[in-house]
Amino acid sequence: MLEKETISFEKTILAGIITKEQNEEKLTEYLDELEFLTYTAGGQVVKRFNQRMERPNPKTFLGTGKIEEIHLYIKEHDIKTIIFDDELSPAQQKNITKILDIKVLDRTNLILDIFAQRxxxxxxxxxxxxxxxxxxxxxxxxxxxxxxxxxxxxxxxxxxxxxxxxxxxxxxxxxxxxxxxIKTIDKQMGVQRGNRGAMVRVALVGYTNVGKSTLMNVISKSEVFVENKLFATLDTTVRKVVIKNLPFLLSDTVGFIRKLPTQLIDSFKSTLDEVREADLLLHVVDISHPDFEDHIASVNQILQDIKSNDKPTIMVFNKIDAYKPLTIDEDDLITEKTSRHYSLDEWKATWMSTVGQDKALFISATNKENFEDFREKVYEAVRAIHISRFPYNNFLYPDYKDNHAEEKE
The missing domain is CATH 1.10.287 (Helix Hairpins)
Structure with missing residues (x-):
């Protein structure tokens, strides 16, 4: 079985540059992600190439010597595709293709290909x-x-x-x-959103592959497609959820990613409208990922771009079951302790403590760990929005009048 999968994968190499703005460690993180994207698209990465440069070569992105080195490697190892971590200009793509004589893609092209598959x-x-x-x-x-x-x-x-x-x-x-x-469908979807009534809308947002669809399945008891690959979900899924007789609408949206192509932000406008029109955001984070803080920053930037960064938000740190901090031996006097050595309790004592107890949750959607606490926090947030919107109108919450008669008096 494994042999079959390896044969069907396309032999691929990756390339990126180290600059003042992007050091070697940062490039490694980006290439790790690019490798996962390549795997998702059906490729097998056999080697990575990088070069230290002040700025990309306007003709071939990499320097002439590095391009020649890659060309030799391609001939010796029968490589079919090269993928660059940054977007290539049309001229660069044309020139590199002419020299290497193989398929030349960039990160944008690769993401678009995955979206087409999905x-x-x-x-x-x-x-x-x-x-x-x-x-x-x-x-x-x-x-x-x-x-x-x-x-x-x-x-x-x-x-x-x-x-x-x-x-x-x-x-x-x-x-x-x-x-x-798309304009016609956007109008139809806008009407659909308007016809959903005045129920509170909650949207799951977050980096790709952080477990949003898994969380959606657990909360709504539905069957949304889940896979350990990037961009498993493209279409927005909306489900009615009821917690303690309080109904609300929960939507699962497409995952964000660093260096997300602007073409996708533009063409996925209606999908992002679910986020724009939400009353509450559940920002799901894969805390087991070593770069989760960068992922948070990327999501926040996109939320800012679509003017949704000021919405009430609960940070949901998922996959605590998979979190494994790096360890340092007691006798090791050289290694400096960094955030990658933090335990979960140490993380909670950092900037996360300033988020507020009601706005930061630590769960495992797969194992349903701390799930009751999660449900309670979401219920309280939705209820607060509902009461502010309908202080005396209880048609969405049948038990509100009986349970809170004292509050009214």
Whole structure:
């Protein structure tokens, strides 16, 4: 079985650069994530290449010597694909493809490919296709290298240019058509959101693969697709949840990621509208991931970009069952203790303590650890929003009048 899976995987190498803004440790973190993305897309990473540079080479991203080193490795090991951690310009992608003669992708291209694989509904497929077309449009000339237009000369000026312009027109028309289609669906989804009544809306947000869908399944007792791969969920799932006779709507949204392509933010507008229109956010964090603080920062940045960073938020630190701090031997006098050595109790005493007891929870969705405490905190937050919205109207909460008659008096 394992042998079969290895054969079906595409042999891939990764490449990135070390700069003043991105040191070696940070690049390693990004390449770890890029490797997981590659695995999710169906690739097998066999080697990583990096180079220390002040800024990317405008022609080939990496230096000439490093490109030659990669070229030799590709020939010796029959590599099919190279993936760069940063977005390549159309010219860089074209030049690198010409030199290496293999498939050249960047992080944006890879994420778009995964989204295309994962899109199940017509709406998700439309969103992904729009993002792909926007990405593809400035790169069309690189797809005509078989005409060898770059050499110029007799017979090389007319046909290639005509074909490219024709393709550009087709892609532009397709983009316009997809935007109209999405606009129509967005209106329909806006009506659907309006028809859900005045129930409190709660949205699960967080980095990709932090356990949002697992948590959704446990809370709502539904069967949302779960897999230990990035972007397992693309379509927003909305479920009605009832805790102590108090109903509310819970939505599971697409996971965020560092360096998220702007094309996806634009084309997934309606999915993000679930976040924009939510009354309460449950920001789910995989505390077992060594870079979880960076993940929090990335999610907060995207929430700020979509003007949703001021909403009431509960931080849900998930996967405490998988959390394993690094250990230091008592006799080790050299190793300096860092945050990666913190126990959960030590983490709770850091900046997490300033979040507030009601706004930070530590759970395991898989093992349902501390789950009753989680339910209670969510109930209290939803109830507070409900009461502020309907101080005397109890049609959403049948027991409110009986249980809280004293409060009214």
């Amino acid at each position: 899109a199940e509904t017509s709406y998700a497929r439309t969103q992904v296709e729009l993002a792909q077309c926007i990405y593809l449009l400035p790169r069309l000339s690189g797809m005509w290298t078989h005409l060898e237009r770059q050499r110029g000369g007799i017979g090389m000026r007319g046909p290639g240019e005509t074909e490219i312009e024709t393709d550009r027109r087709i892609v532009r028309d397709r983009i316009a058509l997809l935007k109209e289609k």
